[in-house]
Amino acid sequence: MPARFMQMQEVADELSVSVSQVYHMVRSGELPAIKVGGRGQWRIERARLEDYIERKYTETADWVRENPLIGREDEIDPSD
Template sequence: MEARFLLLSDVAAELNVSDSQVYHMVRSGELPAIKIGGRGQWRVERAKLEEYIQGKYTETAAWVRENPLAEREPE
């Protein structure tokens, strides 16, 4: 059974980005997370991470539609 909540370092590994990038995503509100415990450690729910990833696929698809590849001019 997979863990419901992930450490920021686990999220960074899943997304293949740095821990600091994930921390910034969480602090900016881009990626939903919760703070738990007396020391306020961040956790990201696996389901929220999957929603975030799906949202990025949707954003990227829209960007690709709006920015088609330009044909290169023959040299």
């Protein structure tokens, strides 16, 4: 069974982003997290990360619907 809380590096690895990007998501309130311990280390609950990912799928689907690729197929970058 996976741990309930994840370190920022683990979240960064899971999302394939940098730790500084995760820090920004946490500090902006986009990704809920808590500070624990005397040194105030950030921890992200796995369930909250999964909620965040689902929310991003919904936001992306909405954006795609609102911004169709009509006549722009030659501009698609397959590496994205």
